[in-house]
Amino acid sequence: MKLYMAPGSCTTGIHILLEELGLPFEAWIISIPASQHLQPEYLALNPKGSIPTLVLDDGQSLTDYIAISYWLARRHPRARLMPDDALAAARVMEILAYVVGTVHGQGFARLFNAEGFAGSGKEALQGQGRAIVDKAFAILDTQLVGPYAAGEFSIADPALFYVEFWADKLDIPLPLRLSAHYTLMRSRPVVQQVLREEGYR
Numbered sequence: 001m002k003l004y005m006a007p008g009s010c011t012t013g014i015h016i017l018l019e020e021l022g023l024p025f026e027a028w029i030i031s032i033p034a035s036q037h038l039q040p041e042y043l044a045l046n047p048k049g050s051i052p053t054l055v056l057d058d059g060q061s062l063t064d065y066i067a068i069s070y071w072l073a074r075r076h077p078r079a080r081l082m083p084d085d086a087l088a089a090a091r092v093m094e095i096l097a098y099v100v101g102t103v104h105g106q107g108f109a110r111l112f113n114a115e116g117f118a119g120s121g122k123e124a125l126q127g128q129g130r131a132i133v134d135k136a137f138a139i140l141d142t143q144l145v146g147p148y149a150a151g152e153f154s155i156a157d158p159a160l161f162y163v164e165f166w167a168d169k170l171d172i173p174l175p176l177r178l179s180a181h182y183t184l185m186r187s188r189p190v191v192q193q194v195l196r197e198e199g200y201r
């Protein structure tokens with residue numbers, strides 16, 4: 001396997017897990033200051049332009065801390081990196097989601113990259129938000145297995161649905177496959193019932 005990483009970044013967490021598991025891997029250093037994460041060769045591996053990326057033995061790329069760590073834990077059950085108990089496992093996911101999404105994604109991201117967030121006010125910030133959403137929708141559009149996010153209906157679909165729903169409300173166009181996913185979700189009786197219950201007609 002190949003781990004695309006930068007010393008001292010969030011990739012250190014995956015580096016620790018690979019070493020804990022004693023797995024052989026090649027470390028490929030990506031310099032964020034030198035914008036190596038935005039080079040076409042790297043974007044071909046990970047169109048999000050983020051690290052970590054783990055390239056598996058069969059050549060597939062796996063991105064994002066939560067996905068990579070989950071896969072490692074499932075692949076190596078004897079290391080007991082995820083509790084068997086459903087609630088205990090959910091508690092692990094709860095911490096992961098908060099650390100990655102909020103502590104890192106919102107807190108440290110601003111501490112480390114204030115220039116990236118600072119703009120000339122509300123419009124500039126909304127422009128940044130829109131650029132992030134547009135890029136993410138384009139990536140998710142290519143990753144959607146179909147007809148649901150991961151093929152069959154899963155816990156990913158209601159999450160994808162709520163951002164598609166927000167896009168709809170804000171008149172942000174959805175790419176073709178996400179648009180089909182949104183339509184499919186809206187055709188589910190439960191989704192219609194929930195929207196009705198929440199006051200949407």
Ligand SMILES: N[C@@H](CCC(=O)N[C@@H](CS)C(=O)NCC(=O)O)C(=O)O
Nearest residue numbers: 009010049050051052064065066100
């Ligand atoms: N949610 C992503 C976040 C990854 C992330 O933001 N990594 C930073 C390095 S710690 C990065 O790639 N920064 C470059 C950028 O996003 O432009 C994950 O869990 O992998």
